[in-house]
Amino acid sequence: MHDVVRDFAHWITSTGEKMFMVKNELTEWPNSENFDCYTAISLWNSKIDNFPERLEFSKLKTLILSGRDYQIVPSTFFEGMKALQILFLERHVFSMEAFQFLKNLRILRIVRCGLQEDISSLRNLKNLEFLEWNSVHFEELPEELLELRRLKSLYFSCFGDGPINVPPNLLSRLTSLQELHVPRDNNANLLELNSLSRLTTLTLIVSTDQCFQENFVFPKLQSYSIAVNAYIEFPEKRISRILTISDCSSLNAFKELFPNVQKLTLFKVMEHKTVVPNVDQWELNELTSLQLTSCDDLECLIDTTWEQSPTTAFSNLVNLDIGGKELECLIDTTLGHVSTNAFFNLVELVIEEMTGLKMLCNGQFPKGFLQKLEKLTTRNCMEMVSLSPALQNLKEVKVINCGQLQEVFQIDEFLHDTKENQGLLLSNLTLMELNSLPALENIWKEPTHLVSLQSLKDVKVDGCDKLKSIFSPCLTQSLLHLEQLKISACKKLEQVFAFAQDMAEFAVPLISPSFL
Template identity: 45%
Template structure:
């Protein structure tokens, strides 16, 4: 091989790291003309082997999918009936390359009836009725699934495999809320060797990432959700269609399934969007081995008070749009997670029988009458409460301070919480909270140190908002900002609106460097002049080094983003900047006093892709930089530039003359 100047070596379907030299393949310094291409279903292999370029083969567009499919199936774009059915089959593969190639090759040369039969099986998710066609899809998926057990001593499904199977309980094409997955995972005992909810969250997050890298889950545009491809979902259902631990997932039920004659083998059942007048809905269902039940009404589904009596092994119960009796849950003594979304509980009774309950979530579900009972739930670790937007949650005095086992508290509707009670929760690591000015911030109050939080002052956010980012949204609060002192230091997303009396963020709001902040929104903070003011300090330290997005509006006193020599790394990671209606701003990026230290760093603004400037009457230039320093800044990544009502703008990019 060394005698050949240029050679390409391809390794297909690699599952583990290997050293090319050990099998006689020279590369790198030994043979710079040798290029190695490898394919793998396990992205970690690319990372371990230090691949210079990684190409993720994702879901194909409809046009790309049809091109790949017809090339492998031997069909074309002609108007024949067979080609029409072939296009439907290709669409049912939902852009998954593995399914497109396997199904196309299996159906190549089939009759029109054969194509139609395969198409119907795909639509009905009956893939295994024809293993010749669909077995080739499931075999590589089974390899990926089995590989998840590598380096795991468990003989049954390990935690990552179970996490994958939990994702299959959700409807087809659904964007699965990670927060709901976490509730389910805690209920079924995922990572049972871990006690802290925060650590379980982290492990479940790692598991989901691993599933995405293995091609078993898909990313979405929302960091708080994941998605499972339809074909992969059907594969998961196939895995759990046999044996003693079966899953059942149905959507849009109008009639109660007859399959419940063999109810004893089911450990997880998810019935989505059931008709409110479903036929043959029983008063009682004996499901003695059932661990997970999801019951969702299309409108409002009413179930009997005895419906749950024979489900005594249930660990996770999720009810959506269901009329039910709390009294009917008395037999569920093993329940660990109870989640009710937009439900109407009747016969409100005590929850004290749920002595193993760890997660209680009541979204859009009235909870005031049962709040006192929470004290009796000694194992309760995570509490979610949310009413309709116009309803307030009324906590009895001193209730919160007695919930000493709580590790997470999520109250996202208006409430009467005495904030001082939060300081009694010594185990609290995560907090979602809506706070109004009427509640008042006592002078001696300070939010405890938290690992995750989403706190809104004088505002509202959705009740299923996750805790992916540490978030603060503070509106119309100009005093006692010291209550947030410990949170400003590690906040990731910060929004301030109508905050008076503060001239800067650093050092006025936080003397530390706020280096975990990625997104900043400022609006109508009339006294703020700078984001950072480091005049009088020697040299420059790192500050706002991870800031990616900045949105500033109606800031009439804003003069500069940074007053004084910009800190090291400031402006290096910015990707999107919007500034609107700031009457005093003359230069967006004032860098003519740039610190010499920055010269050794990556160019400033080199990641900026979007810049929007509106209604800035005093604006003279986007940046001001001495010509001797022009190499330290670059707009090489800029893709979108919007400028409107900036009548004083003399030049878009300007360098100051050396004699100025």
């Protein structure tokens, strides 16, 4: 439940004498000699065809009516609820005229309801602080909202495919608003947001034209999900600040949001060759999830030749999903200084459709590079030659259709720094899938004594024409939990399991073609 609703509901239920009624799937109004004693009534999934015309609910403060077949609620039904402060209506049909009796209403949620007649009676709710109008047959923000001087939170979404009409100068006059949610296409003048000095939370779909008007810049916000030419993604408990930007070149409108954005998605965002510093000039300090798709001008994520390159670049990033034609590597350490924290906290890495990508890192891996990575997926990267360091925390690896890939795990990258890697490499790997890798010659090169496959359970190898062997003697001995092994279309494969000479008496013959 929304924070405002939750806190207010808690305040109501924590004061005074309380008596609740909670029912599910009722077909008729519940029988009771005295409804006057209830402070809260909650009826879920009901099919009540005949609501009473009027009952006395002098103490009722919370009412939840969730229907299934759009039953009609008579206007006089609410007449005896003058103390009501929270009202939730779902899948019912009613007239807004009924609300003329609800002078003390503070929270109103209307979800998938049919409204009879006009909504002019909305202006009578002078004490309303929270209004949700979700999936109703209205395509315009009503002017009556201007009468709600105490309104702090507004959620408005409607049926239909057309954009929501936001009358000019309406938003700018809702000066008490702290939260605004319009998760549909609309024609709002974004400059009006600058008049809302109390605004802290925003959910909004906008177009490129709306963002570019008169050098508009979004205000600083505590929580938001803003989508430009894209579908909205609703915030969740873990991630509450989200930007999704599509088909846009200038990012200046978002410069006040970049310092605290947690999830950033850029799709077909052109004219930017780097993320750092081009985008990171505003410092992406709290970024935990980054998705880059079809940003064809992107050449690298971090420009290490830039003298003022931030030392914290991508230090908090947990998820990275990336695709771009010109990108040759994630990071190039041959050109300049790179932060030791770059990609240190990354847990999941997805690389797709990167036709120019040759390697993850050009040059020596920075200290701590990808040390927390658990999932790695690489798909359709036709120029990639080498892939990943043999990381200790890695759990899942999927490499699919990378035509030039010659080696999967780069073990030799750790030989120079044995202190940093006191544990065995790949010791947490549980799944390995290698598919359509015609140039692959080695999954892992010697020395494999640094590697343990003690957790590996599932192995799939398909379409690796140049691969001659899979498990060296050291690796074979570490396969304690292998459950599934599928090998197919590996034309030059000679050996699956290799054994040391002193274990010859336990050796098994070459895996038969029928098994392969």
